[in-house]
Amino acid sequence: MGNTSKKLAAKCTLLTKDEQKYVAATFRAASKNSERIREDDLIVSGKVDAVLLEKFWGPQIDPRLAQYLSNFLFGSGQQKTPSVEFNRFAELYVYNVRGTVDERMIVTYNSLGKDYNESVELPYQLIKEYCESVASTYIKMVKASRSKRARIWLDKGFRGRASHVQALGEAVAATVGGDLDSPHHHCTSDQLSKWLETNTLLKQLAELVFVNLYGIDRRGGDESPVQLPPTMPSLLPLPEGLESMPDYPAFIDLSHIAWLNSYLPQKHQHKWRFLFSSHIHGESFATMAGRILDQGASIIIIEDNNGYIFGGYAAQPWSMGPSFYGGEDSFLFSLAPRMRAYPTTGFNDHYQYINHHTKTLPNGLIMGGQFEFCGIWLNADPFGEGSCAESCSTYRGYRRLSKDATFHVRSLEVWGVGDKPVIETDEDDREVSVLDTNPEAKAILEMAGKTRHSEGLREPPSL
Incomplete structure:
Protein backbone atom coordinates (compact mmCIF):
# COMPACT_ATOMS: atom_id res chain seq x y z
CA MET A 1 0.00 0.00 0.00
CA GLY A 2 1.45 3.37 -1.00
CA ASN A 3 1.92 6.52 1.06
CA THR A 4 -1.42 7.90 -0.15
CA SER A 5 -3.31 4.97 1.32
CA LYS A 6 -1.42 5.22 4.62
CA LYS A 7 -2.19 8.92 4.90
CA LEU A 8 -5.86 8.30 4.13
CA ALA A 9 -6.16 5.47 6.64
CA ALA A 10 -4.45 7.51 9.35
CA LYS A 11 -7.21 10.10 9.07
CA CYS A 12 -9.94 7.65 10.08
CA THR A 13 -9.98 6.12 13.54
CA LEU A 14 -13.23 4.25 12.87
CA LEU A 15 -11.49 1.52 10.88
CA THR A 16 -9.41 -1.36 12.18
CA LYS A 17 -5.92 -1.81 10.78
CA ASP A 18 -7.08 -4.70 8.60
CA GLU A 19 -9.98 -2.65 7.24
CA GLN A 20 -7.89 0.43 6.57
CA LYS A 21 -5.94 -1.05 3.66
CA TYR A 22 -9.03 -2.39 1.92
CA VAL A 23 -11.19 0.70 2.35
CA ALA A 24 -8.28 2.95 1.38
CA ALA A 25 -7.65 0.87 -1.75
CA THR A 26 -11.31 1.15 -2.75
CA PHE A 27 -11.22 4.90 -2.13
CA ARG A 28 -8.05 5.30 -4.20
CA ALA A 29 -9.65 3.46 -7.13
CA ALA A 30 -12.69 5.72 -7.03
CA SER A 31 -10.79 8.97 -6.41
CA LYS A 32 -8.05 8.26 -8.98
CA ASN A 33 -5.42 8.43 -6.22
CA SER A 34 -6.54 11.82 -4.91
CA GLU A 35 -7.85 12.76 -1.47
CA ARG A 36 -11.45 13.30 -2.58
CA ILE A 37 -14.03 11.41 -4.63
CA ARG A 38 -16.07 13.43 -7.10
CA GLU A 39 -19.63 12.29 -7.76
CA ASP A 40 -18.89 12.20 -11.48
CA ASP A 41 -16.19 9.61 -10.74
CA LEU A 42 -18.56 7.42 -8.77
CA ILE A 43 -22.03 7.92 -10.22
CA VAL A 44 -22.88 8.42 -13.89
CA SER A 45 -26.48 9.31 -14.77
CA GLY A 46 -27.66 7.91 -11.46
CA LYS A 47 -25.81 4.64 -11.94
CA VAL A 48 -22.44 3.38 -10.90
CA ASP A 49 -19.80 3.72 -13.60
CA ALA A 50 -19.22 0.06 -14.40
CA VAL A 51 -15.99 0.85 -16.27
CA LEU A 52 -14.33 2.80 -13.46
CA LEU A 53 -15.51 0.65 -10.56
CA GLU A 54 -16.15 -2.68 -12.23
CA LYS A 55 -13.75 -4.40 -9.83
CA PHE A 56 -15.62 -3.11 -6.81
CA TRP A 57 -19.20 -1.98 -7.38
CA GLY A 58 -20.13 -2.05 -11.05
CA PRO A 59 -21.73 -5.46 -11.63
CA GLN A 60 -22.74 -6.03 -8.02
CA ILE A 61 -24.87 -3.07 -7.02
CA ASP A 62 -28.53 -2.37 -7.64
CA PRO A 63 -28.88 1.04 -9.39
CA ARG A 64 -31.29 2.22 -6.69
CA LEU A 65 -28.78 1.47 -3.95
CA ALA A 66 -26.13 3.34 -5.93
CA GLN A 67 -28.34 6.42 -5.79
CA TYR A 68 -28.97 5.98 -2.05
CA LEU A 69 -25.21 5.75 -1.44
CA SER A 70 -24.72 8.88 -3.51
CA ASN A 71 -27.27 10.67 -1.31
CA PHE A 72 -25.34 9.68 1.81
CA LEU A 73 -21.91 10.54 0.44
CA PHE A 74 -22.65 13.75 -1.45
CA GLY A 75 -25.94 14.89 0.04
CA SER A 76 -29.05 15.89 -1.85
CA GLY A 77 -30.85 19.10 -2.78
CA GLN A 78 -29.20 22.36 -1.76
CA GLN A 79 -26.81 20.57 0.62
CA LYS A 80 -25.29 18.51 -2.16
CA THR A 81 -21.50 18.70 -2.45
CA PRO A 82 -19.40 17.94 -5.55
CA SER A 83 -16.92 15.69 -3.73
CA VAL A 84 -16.41 13.69 -0.54
CA GLU A 85 -13.42 12.99 1.70
CA PHE A 86 -12.16 9.65 2.97
CA ASN A 87 -13.78 9.93 6.40
CA ARG A 88 -17.30 10.16 4.98
CA PHE A 89 -16.54 7.27 2.65
CA ALA A 90 -15.36 5.19 5.62
CA GLU A 91 -18.39 6.16 7.72
CA LEU A 92 -20.72 4.65 5.13
CA TYR A 93 -18.94 1.32 5.58
CA VAL A 94 -18.61 1.40 9.37
CA TYR A 95 -22.17 2.56 10.08
CA ASP A 115 -31.67 14.89 7.53
CA TYR A 116 -31.81 12.79 10.68
CA ASN A 117 -34.42 14.54 12.79
CA GLU A 118 -36.75 12.95 15.33
CA SER A 119 -39.65 14.99 13.99
CA VAL A 120 -39.18 13.85 10.40
CA GLU A 121 -41.29 10.88 9.25
CA LEU A 122 -40.17 8.65 6.41
CA PRO A 123 -42.60 7.35 3.76
CA VAL A 142 -24.45 -14.36 -4.30
CA LYS A 143 -24.88 -14.99 -8.03
CA ALA A 144 -21.38 -13.63 -8.67
CA SER A 145 -19.91 -15.72 -5.88
CA ARG A 146 -17.35 -18.43 -6.51
CA SER A 147 -17.79 -20.03 -3.09
CA LYS A 148 -18.72 -23.70 -2.94
CA ARG A 149 -21.77 -22.95 -0.85
CA ALA A 150 -23.31 -20.54 -3.32
CA ARG A 151 -22.32 -22.58 -6.36
CA ILE A 152 -24.15 -25.70 -5.14
CA TRP A 153 -27.43 -23.79 -4.78
CA LEU A 154 -26.98 -22.06 -8.14
CA ASP A 155 -25.92 -25.20 -10.00
CA LYS A 156 -29.04 -27.01 -8.75
CA GLY A 157 -31.36 -24.44 -10.29
CA PHE A 158 -31.97 -22.03 -7.43
CA ARG A 159 -32.29 -18.51 -8.81
CA GLY A 160 -32.74 -14.99 -7.52
CA ARG A 161 -35.77 -13.99 -9.55
CA ALA A 162 -36.76 -10.34 -9.48
CA SER A 163 -40.25 -10.96 -8.10
CA HIS A 164 -38.89 -12.99 -5.18
CA VAL A 165 -36.13 -10.46 -4.48
CA GLN A 166 -38.81 -7.79 -4.36
CA ALA A 167 -40.82 -9.95 -1.95
CA LEU A 168 -37.73 -10.32 0.24
CA GLY A 169 -37.32 -6.55 0.44
CA GLU A 170 -41.01 -6.13 1.22
CA ALA A 171 -40.81 -8.74 4.01
CA VAL A 172 -37.88 -6.91 5.60
CA ALA A 173 -39.63 -3.54 5.39
CA ALA A 174 -43.03 -4.81 6.57
CA THR A 175 -41.82 -5.16 10.15
CA VAL A 176 -41.11 -1.43 10.48
CA GLY A 177 -44.39 -0.79 12.28
CA GLY A 178 -48.11 -1.34 12.27
CA ASP A 179 -49.90 -4.31 10.74
CA LEU A 180 -47.61 -6.54 8.67
CA ASP A 181 -50.25 -6.72 5.96
CA SER A 182 -51.30 -3.05 6.16
CA PRO A 183 -48.25 -0.99 7.18
CA HIS A 184 -48.49 2.72 7.97
CA HIS A 185 -47.96 5.19 5.13
CA HIS A 186 -45.29 6.99 7.15
CA CYS A 187 -42.90 5.84 9.87
CA THR A 188 -41.82 7.89 12.85
CA SER A 189 -38.21 8.04 14.00
CA ASP A 190 -39.19 5.99 17.07
CA GLN A 191 -40.67 3.24 14.88
CA LEU A 192 -37.59 3.29 12.66
CA SER A 193 -35.25 3.09 15.65
CA LYS A 194 -37.03 0.05 17.11
CA TRP A 195 -37.09 -1.57 13.66
CA LEU A 196 -33.34 -1.11 13.14
CA GLU A 197 -32.67 -2.47 16.62
CA THR A 198 -34.73 -5.64 16.21
CA ASN A 199 -34.49 -6.46 12.49
CA THR A 200 -31.48 -8.77 12.41
CA LEU A 201 -32.04 -9.76 8.76
CA LEU A 202 -31.66 -6.19 7.50
CA LYS A 203 -28.51 -5.80 9.58
CA ASP A 217 -10.79 -9.51 2.72
CA ARG A 218 -11.25 -10.83 -0.80
CA ARG A 219 -9.41 -14.06 -0.12
CA GLY A 220 -12.62 -16.05 -0.33
CA GLY A 221 -15.36 -17.32 1.96
CA ASP A 222 -18.92 -18.51 2.29
CA GLU A 223 -20.83 -15.52 0.95
CA SER A 224 -19.87 -13.96 -2.33
CA PRO A 225 -16.19 -13.02 -2.51
CA VAL A 226 -15.62 -12.27 1.18
CA GLN A 227 -14.78 -14.14 4.32
CA LEU A 228 -17.42 -13.59 6.98
CA PRO A 229 -16.65 -12.95 10.64
CA PRO A 230 -16.82 -16.33 12.41
CA THR A 231 -19.51 -15.13 14.82
CA MET A 232 -21.95 -14.12 12.10
CA PRO A 233 -24.24 -16.82 10.69
CA SER A 234 -24.40 -17.17 6.95
CA LEU A 235 -27.66 -16.22 5.31
CA LEU A 236 -27.25 -19.10 2.88
CA PRO A 237 -26.84 -22.46 4.61
CA LEU A 238 -24.53 -25.14 3.29
CA PRO A 239 -26.73 -27.58 1.32
CA GLU A 240 -25.93 -31.21 2.08
CA GLY A 241 -27.20 -34.05 -0.08
CA LEU A 242 -27.90 -32.18 -3.32
CA GLU A 243 -24.67 -33.06 -5.10
CA SER A 244 -25.92 -36.53 -6.04
CA MET A 245 -29.20 -35.22 -7.47
CA PRO A 246 -28.63 -34.66 -11.23
CA ASP A 247 -32.13 -33.39 -11.99
CA TYR A 248 -33.12 -31.59 -8.82
CA PRO A 249 -36.46 -29.74 -9.34
CA ALA A 250 -35.92 -26.47 -7.47
CA PHE A 251 -39.19 -24.66 -6.79
CA ILE A 252 -38.05 -22.15 -4.16
CA ASP A 253 -35.73 -19.19 -4.65
CA LEU A 254 -32.44 -17.94 -3.20
CA SER A 255 -34.44 -15.12 -1.62
CA HIS A 256 -36.70 -17.66 0.09
CA ILE A 257 -33.71 -19.56 1.47
CA ALA A 258 -32.01 -16.46 2.87
CA TRP A 259 -35.21 -15.17 4.47
CA LEU A 260 -36.31 -18.51 5.92
CA ASN A 261 -32.85 -19.36 7.22
CA SER A 262 -32.72 -16.08 9.14
CA TYR A 263 -35.74 -17.20 11.20
CA LEU A 264 -34.18 -20.49 12.27
CA PRO A 265 -32.35 -20.77 15.59
CA GLN A 266 -28.74 -19.78 15.00
CA LYS A 267 -27.49 -23.30 15.79
CA HIS A 268 -29.43 -24.56 12.75
CA GLN A 269 -28.57 -21.84 10.22
CA HIS A 270 -25.25 -23.20 8.96
CA LYS A 271 -26.54 -26.31 7.18
CA TRP A 272 -29.63 -27.73 5.46
CA ARG A 273 -29.70 -31.51 4.92
CA PHE A 274 -31.84 -32.67 2.00
CA LEU A 275 -34.20 -35.41 3.21
CA PHE A 276 -37.20 -35.77 0.90
CA SER A 277 -38.70 -34.52 -2.36
CA SER A 278 -42.04 -35.66 -3.73
CA HIS A 279 -40.59 -35.29 -7.25
CA ILE A 280 -37.52 -37.42 -6.55
CA HIS A 281 -38.70 -39.97 -3.98
CA GLY A 282 -42.28 -40.31 -5.14
CA GLU A 283 -45.67 -39.39 -3.75
CA SER A 284 -45.72 -41.73 -0.78
CA PHE A 285 -46.40 -40.81 2.83
CA ALA A 286 -44.63 -43.94 4.07
CA THR A 287 -41.52 -43.05 2.05
CA MET A 288 -41.55 -39.49 3.33
CA ALA A 289 -42.00 -40.61 6.92
CA GLY A 290 -39.19 -43.12 6.61
CA ARG A 291 -36.83 -40.42 5.42
CA ILE A 292 -37.68 -37.71 7.94
CA LEU A 293 -38.18 -39.60 11.23
CA ASP A 294 -35.49 -39.07 13.87
CA GLN A 295 -33.57 -36.59 11.71
CA GLY A 296 -33.53 -33.71 14.18
CA ALA A 297 -35.12 -30.32 13.59
CA SER A 298 -36.51 -29.86 10.09
CA ILE A 299 -38.46 -27.65 7.73
CA ILE A 300 -41.29 -28.79 5.49
CA ILE A 301 -41.85 -26.72 2.33
CA ILE A 302 -45.03 -27.17 0.27
CA GLU A 303 -46.14 -25.70 -3.04
CA ASP A 304 -49.89 -26.06 -3.60
CA ASN A 305 -51.66 -26.37 -6.94
CA ASN A 306 -52.18 -22.58 -7.02
CA GLY A 307 -48.49 -21.74 -6.67
CA TYR A 308 -48.63 -20.73 -3.00
CA ILE A 309 -45.49 -21.83 -1.13
CA PHE A 310 -45.57 -22.36 2.62
CA GLY A 311 -44.53 -24.73 5.38
CA GLY A 312 -43.33 -25.09 8.92
CA TYR A 313 -40.25 -25.45 11.08
CA ALA A 314 -40.41 -28.45 13.43
CA ALA A 315 -38.11 -27.87 16.38
CA GLN A 316 -38.15 -31.51 17.48
CA PRO A 317 -37.41 -34.68 15.47
CA TRP A 318 -40.42 -36.27 13.81
CA SER A 319 -41.60 -39.37 15.68
CA MET A 320 -44.71 -41.49 15.12
CA GLY A 321 -47.22 -41.26 17.95
CA PRO A 322 -50.82 -40.57 18.99
CA SER A 323 -50.21 -37.12 20.50
CA PHE A 324 -49.08 -33.61 19.64
CA TYR A 325 -45.61 -32.63 20.82
CA GLY A 326 -42.74 -30.34 19.81
CA GLY A 327 -40.92 -27.19 20.89
CA GLU A 328 -41.95 -23.58 21.26
CA ASP A 329 -39.26 -22.55 18.74
CA SER A 330 -41.48 -24.02 16.02
CA PHE A 331 -43.13 -21.69 13.53
CA LEU A 332 -45.18 -21.71 10.36
CA PHE A 333 -44.28 -19.60 7.35
CA SER A 334 -45.35 -18.43 3.94
CA LEU A 335 -42.85 -17.91 1.10
CA ALA A 336 -45.16 -17.00 -1.78
CA PRO A 337 -46.91 -14.83 -2.67
CA ARG A 338 -45.47 -13.09 0.42
CA MET A 339 -42.87 -13.99 3.02
CA ARG A 340 -44.32 -14.14 6.52
CA ALA A 341 -43.45 -16.06 9.69
CA TYR A 342 -45.88 -17.06 12.45
CA PRO A 343 -44.27 -17.83 15.84
CA THR A 344 -45.91 -19.82 18.63
CA THR A 345 -48.49 -18.28 20.95
CA GLY A 346 -48.01 -20.56 23.97
CA PHE A 347 -51.76 -21.18 23.97
CA ASN A 348 -51.15 -24.88 23.37
CA ASP A 349 -48.31 -27.22 22.42
CA HIS A 350 -49.83 -28.63 19.24
CA TYR A 351 -46.65 -28.06 17.27
CA GLN A 352 -46.15 -31.46 15.61
CA TYR A 353 -48.08 -34.65 14.97
CA ILE A 354 -47.39 -37.56 12.64
CA ASN A 355 -49.12 -40.94 12.54
CA HIS A 356 -49.79 -43.74 10.07
CA HIS A 357 -51.71 -47.02 9.88
CA THR A 358 -54.05 -46.26 12.80
CA LYS A 359 -57.78 -46.89 12.93
CA THR A 360 -58.93 -44.39 15.53
CA LEU A 361 -56.59 -41.43 14.98
CA PRO A 362 -55.85 -39.22 11.95
CA ASN A 363 -53.26 -40.67 9.61
CA GLY A 364 -51.06 -37.90 8.35
CA LEU A 365 -48.94 -34.96 9.43
CA ILE A 366 -50.12 -31.89 11.35
CA MET A 367 -48.44 -28.64 12.36
CA GLY A 368 -50.56 -26.45 14.64
CA GLY A 369 -54.22 -26.29 15.57
CA GLN A 370 -56.15 -29.43 16.38
CA PHE A 371 -57.65 -32.41 14.63
CA GLU A 372 -59.94 -31.24 11.79
CA PHE A 373 -58.72 -27.62 12.18
CA CYS A 374 -54.99 -27.66 11.42
CA GLY A 375 -52.51 -24.95 10.54
CA ILE A 376 -51.10 -27.51 8.09
CA TRP A 377 -52.62 -30.92 7.46
CA LEU A 378 -51.06 -33.45 5.07
CA ASN A 379 -53.11 -36.56 4.46
CA ALA A 380 -51.33 -39.90 4.48
CA ASP A 381 -53.81 -41.59 2.14
CA PRO A 382 -54.25 -40.33 -0.46
CA PHE A 383 -50.87 -38.65 -0.33
CA GLY A 384 -50.82 -35.15 -1.77
CA GLU A 385 -54.10 -33.93 -0.31
CA GLY A 386 -53.99 -31.30 2.41
CA SER A 387 -55.70 -28.40 4.08
CA CYS A 392 -54.81 -21.49 14.23
CA SER A 393 -54.43 -20.76 17.94
CA THR A 394 -50.99 -22.39 18.08
CA TYR A 395 -49.28 -19.70 15.97
CA ARG A 396 -49.48 -15.93 16.42
CA GLY A 397 -50.83 -13.81 13.57
CA GLY A 418 -28.29 -28.06 11.45
CA ASP A 419 -26.12 -31.09 12.09
CA LYS A 420 -27.70 -34.52 12.11
CA PRO A 421 -28.32 -35.59 15.71
CA VAL A 422 -26.12 -38.33 17.10
CA ILE A 423 -28.16 -41.17 18.54
CA GLU A 424 -26.40 -42.31 21.68
CA THR A 425 -26.61 -46.02 22.48
CA ASP A 426 -25.95 -47.53 25.86
CA GLU A 427 -23.03 -49.97 25.65
CA ASP A 428 -24.84 -52.20 28.13
CA ASP A 429 -28.06 -52.34 26.08
CA ARG A 430 -27.10 -55.71 24.62
CA GLU A 431 -26.71 -57.16 28.12
CA VAL A 432 -30.11 -56.10 29.42
CA SER A 433 -32.79 -58.78 29.51
CA VAL A 434 -36.42 -58.08 28.78
CA LEU A 435 -37.05 -58.94 32.41
CA ASP A 436 -34.77 -56.07 33.47
CA THR A 437 -37.24 -53.65 31.97
CA ASN A 438 -40.31 -55.53 33.25
CA PRO A 439 -40.17 -55.77 37.06
CA GLU A 440 -43.67 -57.32 37.27
CA ALA A 441 -42.61 -60.31 35.15
CA LYS A 442 -39.46 -60.71 37.23
CA ALA A 443 -41.51 -60.73 40.46
CA ILE A 444 -43.85 -63.42 39.11
CA LEU A 445 -40.88 -65.66 38.32
CA GLU A 446 -39.43 -65.17 41.75
CA MET A 447 -42.76 -66.00 43.47
CA ALA A 448 -42.90 -69.19 41.41
CA GLY A 449 -39.47 -70.14 42.66
CA LYS A 450 -37.89 -69.79 39.25
CA THR A 451 -34.76 -67.87 38.32
CA ARG A 452 -33.39 -66.60 35.06
CA HIS A 453 -30.78 -68.88 33.52
CA SER A 454 -28.62 -65.88 32.73
CA GLU A 455 -28.82 -64.33 36.19
CA GLY A 456 -25.46 -65.57 37.34
CA LEU A 457 -23.75 -65.10 34.00
CA ARG A 458 -24.07 -61.35 33.65
CA GLU A 459 -22.54 -58.43 35.43
CA PRO A 460 -25.13 -56.18 37.05
CA PRO A 461 -25.90 -53.18 34.91
CA SER A 462 -23.83 -50.13 35.75
CA LEU A 463 -25.54 -47.38 37.71
Missing part, protein backbone atom coordinates in the same frame (compact mmCIF):
# COMPACT_ATOMS: atom_id res chain seq x y z
CA ASN A 96 -23.65 -0.22 7.93
CA VAL A 97 -21.36 -3.02 9.10
CA ARG A 98 -21.19 -2.42 12.85
CA GLY A 99 -22.90 0.88 13.54
CA THR A 100 -25.03 1.73 16.54
CA VAL A 101 -28.75 2.22 16.09
CA ASP A 102 -28.23 5.99 15.96
CA GLU A 103 -25.52 5.64 13.31
CA ARG A 104 -27.73 3.36 11.25
CA MET A 105 -30.54 5.90 11.63
CA ILE A 106 -28.22 8.52 10.12
CA VAL A 107 -27.43 6.20 7.20
CA THR A 108 -31.11 5.47 6.55
CA TYR A 109 -32.25 9.10 6.71
CA ASN A 110 -29.34 10.46 4.66
CA SER A 111 -29.58 7.70 2.06
CA LEU A 112 -33.26 8.51 1.56
CA GLY A 113 -32.41 12.19 1.10
CA LYS A 114 -33.47 13.34 4.58
CA TYR A 124 -43.04 3.59 4.04
CA GLN A 125 -42.70 3.26 0.27
CA LEU A 126 -39.19 4.76 0.44
CA ILE A 127 -38.18 2.36 3.20
CA LYS A 128 -39.52 -0.58 1.18
CA GLU A 129 -37.57 0.45 -1.92
CA TYR A 130 -34.43 0.90 0.17
CA CYS A 131 -34.81 -2.64 1.57
CA GLU A 132 -35.43 -4.01 -1.92
CA SER A 133 -32.25 -2.35 -3.19
CA VAL A 134 -30.17 -3.91 -0.39
CA ALA A 135 -31.77 -7.34 -0.95
CA SER A 136 -31.24 -7.08 -4.71
CA THR A 137 -27.57 -6.19 -4.26
CA TYR A 138 -27.10 -9.13 -1.89
CA ILE A 139 -28.59 -11.58 -4.40
CA LYS A 140 -26.41 -10.12 -7.17
CA MET A 141 -23.36 -10.79 -4.99
CA GLN A 204 -27.04 -9.02 8.17
CA LEU A 205 -27.93 -8.07 4.59
CA ALA A 206 -26.38 -4.62 4.97
CA GLU A 207 -23.26 -6.04 6.59
CA LEU A 208 -22.71 -8.56 3.81
CA VAL A 209 -23.39 -5.98 1.11
CA PHE A 210 -20.99 -3.34 2.42
CA VAL A 211 -18.23 -5.79 3.31
CA ASN A 212 -18.37 -6.81 -0.35
CA LEU A 213 -18.65 -3.32 -1.80
CA TYR A 214 -15.64 -2.12 0.17
CA GLY A 215 -13.49 -5.08 -0.83
CA ILE A 216 -12.86 -6.31 2.72
CA CYS A 388 -55.03 -25.20 6.02
CA ALA A 389 -57.54 -23.82 8.51
CA GLU A 390 -58.73 -20.22 8.51
CA SER A 391 -57.33 -19.70 12.01
CA TYR A 398 -51.61 -16.90 11.52
CA ARG A 399 -53.28 -16.42 8.17
CA ARG A 400 -54.34 -19.32 5.98
CA LEU A 401 -51.19 -20.46 4.19
CA SER A 402 -52.68 -22.12 1.11
CA LYS A 403 -54.77 -20.22 -1.41
CA ASP A 404 -57.81 -22.43 -0.76
CA ALA A 405 -58.82 -24.21 2.43
CA THR A 406 -58.06 -27.57 0.81
CA PHE A 407 -55.20 -28.01 -1.61
CA HIS A 408 -53.33 -30.52 -3.71
CA VAL A 409 -49.57 -30.74 -3.32
CA ARG A 410 -47.65 -29.72 -6.43
CA SER A 411 -44.24 -29.99 -4.74
CA LEU A 412 -43.19 -31.04 -1.27
CA GLU A 413 -39.75 -31.30 0.27
CA VAL A 414 -38.28 -31.72 3.72
CA TRP A 415 -34.89 -30.50 4.93
CA GLY A 416 -33.13 -31.35 8.15
CA VAL A 417 -31.55 -28.20 9.56
